[in-house]
Amino acid sequence: MPLLARTVNTPLAIEVRRGAVADLGELLADRRISAGGDVAVVVGPGQGERIAELCLPGLGRADLFTVVGGSLDAAHQLGEKLRQRSYDAVVGIGGGKTIDTAKYAASRYAIPMVTVATSLANDGIASPVASLDHDGGRGSYGVHIPIAIVVDLDFVDNGPDGQTKAGIGDAVSNLNAIADWELAHQVRAEPIDGLAVTLARTGAEALINHPGTITDDEFLTTLAEALILGGIAMSVCGSSRPASGGCHEISHAIDLLYPGTGSHGAQVGLGALFCTFLREDKVRFAQLSRCLHRHGLPTTPTELGLTDEAFVAAVVHGPQTRPDRFTILEHLDLSRAQVRDRLADYVDALKHHVS
Structure with missing residues (x-):
């Protein structure tokens, strides 16, 4: 009798709680995403840099990259930096623009992507789509779904209420x-x-x-x-x-x-x-x-x-x-x-x- 089923790609780990960021290195090791913290950490302006300071001590050989804005050019520039070294994963920390930039760059070079969301403004934290600005406006690009998703409610709680309300809509x-x-x-x-x-x-x-x-x-x-x-x-x-x-x-x-x-x-x-x-x-x-x-x-x-x-x-x-x-x-x-x-x-x- 044939097995009528299908394989569904989902994240290996989903953590939604307070204090989740502090355990990021442990989560990556436990899920065999990165045993030694050999990852590219991508942050944007705002809370991303502060979160990076909290999790970098647990990511032994991580490199830190800063991106500004959610543009196609920024994603391509990030991708060029990622190809200079072999990484276990790309860890995108921040809001929608930062995460979409990291998702696109990671997908382009077939590197697993980990989302660390500082806001809940939209479903980009988990979607297989990156919305990026370009000269002609804004485009939607197919990307790989994140291999892990971390949402630390401490940072969501401290963020602008307007972003959280937008997520509800x-x-x-x-x-x-x-x-x-x-x-x-x-x-x-x-x-x-x-x-x-x-x-x-x-x-x-x-x-x-x-x-x-x-x-x-x-x-x-x-x-x-x-x-x-x-x-x-x-x-x-x-x-x-x-x-x-x-x-x-x-x-x-x-x-x-x-x-x-x-x-x-x-x-x-x-x-x-x-x-x-x-x-x-x-x-x-x-x-x-x-x-x-x-x-x-x-x-x-x-x-x-x-x-x-x-x-x-x-x-x-x-x-x-x-x-x-x-x-x-x-x-x-x-x-x-x-x-x-x-x-x-x-x-x-x-x-x-x-x-």
Whole structure:
């Protein structure tokens, strides 16, 4: 009888707790990633350097590299430095830009990557994607999933609240991405991966139903796990489908039309809520709107810093950012006037659901 199964690439180790950074060298040795600390430690500005000081004593032969910004050029420059010596692993310490730079450089030279996250702003801590700036804007590049993920809640707790709130928006937007994927499956018979859906949905559901706040360790742990599960879900299916739908199309359009408006998480959270309204899923709309409101995330264009007309333009432009993706935006194919009318109804509906 044939064995009907598949191999799924996942991290060898996931540590989410206070004090995790101090045990980094021990973790790498125990998991046989690096017995002697022969690793390249990559840090960015901010908390990365301070964390490096804590973990370097346990990494005997480590080299320290500093990167600034999350650009393709910075990743290539880092890669050239990595090729000068043989490393057991690349340890990226910092926020999303630093980690994405390290992920790209490590993947380019086939070196295992270890994520040490100082913030929980997005699912980049675990995803097989690196978002990097280049001359033409920002691109997404396929990379290897991290071989280990460390999240020290001491540093997350000391970081900006806005970054953590952004992570909430990014994580719960997976619920909209999944709904869009299911729509594409129903309308266009697009293949859907049940395991990827299960992973992404489980993390997002746990977060959206958690009664805590960003001041609670249990809530922060749930947030970290939701972001990690979303990243693994993308690795499982080889696509960003379980974490990127119409919500991300709207966010990409905002980045193009009105750069610097808000964080990625705030934009995709608002995009997810609006797409859920367009889908006429009243139960999910009420649930998601209350979650975003409770954690201080924007639920209207004005709260994000956009005029209604600017948001309408972003919604209309959204499908052009991902021509290969079918979501509720492509399905409805609304005109600018129709989006304007739906937005008015959306704002009115919020008054009845947000408490």
